Amino acid sequence: MKSSTFAVAVSLLLVGCADPDLAGLDRELEALKRDPGELSVEPLPEVPRYRAPGYEQANARSPFLARLPEDAAAPQGERAPDPERPREPLERYALSELELVGTLTVNAQPSALLRAPQGQVHRLRVGNYLGADDGRIVSITGASIVLVETVRERDAWVGRTREMTLPN
Incomplete structure (x- = not known):
């Protein structure tokens, strides 16, 4: 009983979707394609040109840096780094970018x-x-290295001890 009721309902729905006058719709579309009539399309408005403003504060003091007197030279002293010393390859990286992966001792040289x-x-x-x-x-020990960094603090160069250890 239920299946026959369902079949009748589906048949009625499908019959309701059929439109015998599709040929009339096709004729109407063909007529519009041949003679679209007069369409009034307004011209597009002219788009204004964008001019990027220049940044004029490039040479000004950065608000994120501490104020230093203009005539204050870098402090010199026994801890000042040697600017003439040739740089080693790993000096272009921050310590956080470097990873200690091992230590070894060859002929008592760690x-x-x-x-x-x-x-x-x-x-x-x-x-x-x-x-x-x-x-x-x-x-250099079996699981770590100790280094002393030379950093500027206020008006003097100071040594800061850092340690890098092997990851667990």
Whole structure:
């Protein structure tokens, strides 16, 4: 009983969707294609040209940097980094970008293996420099290296001790 009622309902719906006068619709569309009549299309408005404003404060003091007297030269002293010293390859990276991947000792000389951001592994010894703040390696142990960075604090150069350890 239910299936016959369903079949009748579906048949009625399908018959209701059929329109015998589709040929009339096709004739109407063909007539519009042949003679579209007069269409009034307004011309597009002229778009104004955009002029980007120039940035005029490029040479001004940055609001994010501390004020320093114009005539204050960089402090010099026994801890001041040597600007003439040739830079080592790992000095162009921050310490956070470098990874200690191993340490080894050959002929009682400890060495550290550090991976640079591009994936190269560099072998360093005590006295080598790394990091952006003139970090000099002062000791290498089995699981870490200790270095002293030379940083400027107010009007003097100071040494800051940092340690890099092997990941667990």
